[in-house]
Amino acid sequence: MTSRHISLKDLAKELNVSISTVSRALRDHPDISSEVKEKVKQLALSKNYTPNPLAMGLLKQETRMIGVIVPDLVTHFYASIISGIEQVANEMGYFILLASSNESVEKEKQAIENLLKARVEGFIICQTQETQSTEHFEALIERSIPLVFFDRICLSDRVPTVTVDNKAAAQKITQHFYQQGYRRIAFISGPDQLNITKERMAGYLEGLKQSGLPEDPELIEHCNLSFESAKQAMARLLDTANPPDAVFGINDTVAFAAMQKIKERGLKIPDNVGLVGFTDDFHAMVVDPPLTSITHPTYAIGQEAARLFFQSKDNKQYSTPVVLQTQLIIRKSSQKTCHGDHDDAETAW
Template sequence: MRKHPISLKTLAQALNVSMSTVSRALKNHPDIGPEITKKVQQLAQELQYSPNPLAMGLLKNKTRIIGVIVPDLVTYFFSSIISGIESVAEENGYYIVIRSSYESYEKEKECLENLLKLRVEGIIMCLSQETTDYTHFDHLIEEDMPLVFFDRVCRTTEVDTVVVDNQVAACHITEHFVERGYRRIAHIAGPAQLNITRERIQGYKDGLANTGLHFQDALLVHCDMSIDSATAATRQLLALPQPPNAIFGVNDTTAFAAMKEIKRQGLRIPTDVALVGFSDEFHATVVEPTLTSIMHPSFEIGQEAAHLFLKQMHTKIKMPAQQVILQTHLVIRDSTIAT
């Protein structure tokens, strides 16, 4: 059995010609005679030769590979964004290599270094929740290497970004609760350093102000967006002397954890505590009760990020950083509709 794939060198040695002759013959180059061209192409077919796109790219100093870094590969949100990136990449003859930071700053740096060693032509990524130092992007920015951030972003005056209008979305959630008759509205927020956390907190506060309610420090708690942390945050809220009757989670995972804890304490959703998530993952439609959530245009986020990347690849003149802001909408389900 053949242990290694057939290469140009293999074909060249078998026919006693140069690699460049083989390469040109495979492309029907007019400089190569028809007899040699026929021999090369017949042997290539017999040995099932297939061009190696990475090797060819390295020869041309263009691998046509995009590095993609996400905080995790498990949630539907990130897998949908990856699908959006891949759809645009494939249409334009690019490949993607995906790495996960596992929400770790050190792992994020390692992912970036390893992708650059693979000679990717640029990076599309979402920051880990631990990342507060952005200096590991300095050399990419200084060398004008294509770089696009999505969802959790930084250095927006220097780097193209794709986000949703988190502030407006969070404001809509809060106003929705008030329209349904809830007044003690709590928010389980994400890590304080993330842009999505700051923007959703501001939207939550805007919604309270718009409906004549006062912000209360006790009703705002932070978590690291894990199940355990969100569960602890929910317990903290429900243990208050005047617990909330509505909770807005920074994402659907947080809301699912809150839902489980609310039920564990014998409370009813939404009669005792209403609940809203953010991202509208598939599971929102199968939990009981179904979860009201902000629909995140995740596939479109990936597409827009890839379009920005390709625009950088094909623009020779340095352009100002561009920010694409996508809109969301609230999908209302049973977790905020009393029956």
């Protein structure tokens, strides 16, 4: 038989006093006599009473809970960011309620509704790849519910955001390829509406320009960020009359899919096709060859998102967007000019 959580009401009923008397006794309120305080505390101890933070929060109109919504709960990228959020939240006496949108805008909307019913005080969100309309976010803003976006963002003129310098990172990737001797550099992009797509596309094009390489529409393919969609995009690139000798994937999942398709075609990485990803997933180090990738300061992203949340909550003011820097971790998948003992080296740029 499951034991029920002992409430203030249960203690009050047994002692034949009011709930407020029990509550004040447990808080050592000066209006309560020492004798009553002792009785209340002894009973609470014998019944293993512990305060219900949700009930206490409702009394104060403050539940000390933050709703965190991410596209998935599996990848290290989001897990590390969540850890950063949780660390700052715990320092502030808050805890987080997690929800996964599974890249579905309908699930994203439902998660917001469910977390509001759980009385979260606000949200920290990475939007889905499907999200185009911002009405469900604007409804939160209109109700003055604190909201922070990270990585995939929108409404950045009204909502605090945390991102990395996607444009500079993508430009660095393109120039790295050029320095390694690659000249037909392709980009497998994501959904057009995402800020990460726009910013990384801009960096890719700027990198081509800085390297003196022409823009070629045949070298740009789109996918929906799924493994299969990315494989199909890579196949289309390889089927062109003049296929690429290097490929930049908008994230590591896309790059892993491209790697599989390249190998299926009997081509060698990095000799026939160089490959670079973005996010530096754990698997980047264990695939063959190890994948060159942009590494995010994921834990710091989470910390900054949580700090912005509390600033927004306390000041009710818009905060300047936070943009963090990245590193290009160079591994074998893009080291065309490296030979011998240096093939397995890992360097940061």
